[in-house]
Amino acid sequence: MAAVSVETVSNLERRMTIKVPLAPLEGQIRQRLQQISRTAKFSGFRPGKAPIGLVNQHYGDQVRDEVYSKAVETSFGDAVEQNKLRVAGFPNIEHLPFKDAAEEFEYIATFEIFPEVAVGDLSKVKIERPALELSDADVEKTLDVLVKQRVSYEPVKRASKKADRINITLTASIDGQQVESTGDRGIDLVIGEPGRVSEFDDALLGGKAGSEKTFDITYPADHNPAQLAGKTVTYDVKFVSVSQPVYPEIDAEFAKNLGVEDGNLDTMKSEIKQSLVQEVDKRIKARVKESVFQALVDETSFELPKAIVSAETNRLMQAAAQNLRQRGVDPTQVPMEPAVFETQAQRNAKLRMVLTELVNTNELHATADQVRAMVDSFAQSFERPDELVSWYYADVKRLDEPAALATEENVVAWVLDKAKVTNKKIKFDELMMAGA
Template identity: 45%
Template sequence: MQVNVETLSNLERRIKIAVPFAKIDVEVENRLKKVARTAKVQGFRPGKAPMKVVAQNYGLQVREDVMNDTVNASFTDAVRENQLKVAGYPRFEAVEGENGEAFEFAAVFEVYPDVKVGELADKTVEKPVTEVTDEAVQKTIDVLRKQRVTYSAVDRAAKEGDRLVVDFVGKIDGVAFAGGSSEDFPFTLGQGQMLPEFEAAAQGLKAGEAKEFDLAFPADYHGKDVAGKTAQFTITVKSVSEAVLPEVDEAFAKLLGVADGNVEQMKKEIRENVEREVARRLKAKTKDVVLAALLDVTPLELPKALVALEVQRLAEQTKKDFQSRGMDVSKMPFPTDLFTKEAERRVALGLILSELVDSQDLRAKPEQVRAVIDDFAASYEQPEDVVRWYYADASRLEGPESLATEDNVVAWVLSRAKVEEKSFSFDELMGANQNA
């Protein structure tokens, strides 16, 4: 086999390979002999047909199979012999032979770039920090109370936070429209369930009272038939109920899973859960800034084939996500440019992290993997069962191993970069989750 490697660009290569036809003919003959042992040919018993007849019936298919196998095997051997790291899939091209004695073809492909992680000594990395205060724990308790709110009917004017049950009828130019009327419709004032004009009209009404008002639908309203139009509504309040939050007492503690109803134990467990969640979010933010730093100091030329594969993967992932939400994606366009930037980021990080893990020996140690699993298990009632589940199947350890390896990369970067702490308040870190 003759091989010639040509450099087309920084990452693109072209291999020209020539395999003697004599070698191919020998393989075709050998395979035909194997086929002949069991070949079913009309007029002959299985395995008794002459080789000439077997060749007439099976020769073309066998030769095609041999040629395909020759292309793949020869390419694999050529890549190995020339120590090339192929990125993505090769594109095979037919080559016109010069002497007719060899089967010649070419493969065009990209190789992985040489990755050299940039200098981090002068790179500033802002490490997020947040203190879990008593106030933060109390806010979490308040959220848990709101999640278990009940409502009690009151005989007064409705105000923000009250739950109302109403009948309403909406008309445009005196004609009722689809979706503009309802009976026994419940909503809570101040939660943004209804348009502002609707909530404003309901506020201040008591059970049994009614009101007429105009409502201008926004131009971008999801209901296209009424978007940009003004409707006349009549609303009748049937009941007004005020929110009743549970007291922080023994019953509440039991509701949260503390068997003996000990309030102090409940607060202790809530603090532990909050601290665990804060640590998780800080860890994720730290990882983000570390990865951004690595990208900044390590410019790379990316193999187009790898980016294309990642774009395809992201698009398929998005389609599946939409489908899981009940959306019809059969006619939905998924332009590749929507995913290109993120695909490039992921490919670059994959190359950088792979190089770091190999060159700096940052693979996770067994005890580190166990620490990750223990952290996962800590939030369950029976953590030992969770641990056993992970170790019952080696494939389940891949996730924890990957996370532990990433932790090693983050620690390695932080040990070399200029680290400055950046404080986040509890509310900033937790975001909308604390407003539930």
């Protein structure tokens, strides 16, 4: 049995010294060498007939390293369990070369442990639940959005203005180094559509087919993706074409295109309102959930393991790089500093640990019925919901996402039962635009 001593380096850091006797491992080494000898090929010997000494000469060091490495893994796991330590991240293992060991080998494992997570007094927490009663005007606004979503465009010879669709070729550079280019392939943009900084679209006003523009955009410090935050980007743009919007009439044909078979406009508006009720409920729940999560972060204080924050920072950086690739930007050309992601990484790590503690302590894991209800809610928007449900249940791993979301709903309900919850009236536009 390995000898173990544990040293407290800091609040979360531990240094564990473990001595592993070699005698019990020698039998494993001999057994492994005998297995190799049955198939090993050596000049002058038939397979399986080579002397064990020759096998040891060729494979002994390799086998010894494998057995000793496995012993490190096993003894560390046993030591952690015996000392009731919850290891955060991967340990740093240090030891002398295995070949220098005599009767035992010693190694030192340095690692962090998870902190104790104690949630504060949630009875003092104030949560505002958005309250909204849909009106006919809200339905009309949504109908207007549906009309605009079905817009078509016709070419014009005039200069571009807001709501026009322009086709442009574009190159972008930072400090003289190109970071994005459409090449000779034009891309379509609608001037004024959400998702871009307004200064960019403003610079595209007044352009005619065949004209060119060069302009600089300095992105705000809180811009997403973070790699462009605070950066000045130079754009060279050539206008290929300018087209103006043409909107459909709200008539029976329009209603049929929305799925109303008889084209009745009143039925169409009724169905729009029903869909809005579901969407409003979904957004209110999302708002409340985020308020609850923020309260849990604010009301809980503990030291975060550096290893966990580092892992989450790396995850965020990889996600940002993937986002850039999807936008046609080479992430290697955009400097990404870990410090930019650290604040978000700390919040994510802290929230995850708090949620885990609450779920385990208060038995808030989702039940099978709750998971099924979540899957059914996913399937509602599909033409063949039964097929989607079958797909989820065909592989138990696919249920991880709905199970996690259902468990989060349990946490939210648990917190709301303890917190001070008040309803706050909210405007339709404010709710629908948030996070759009």
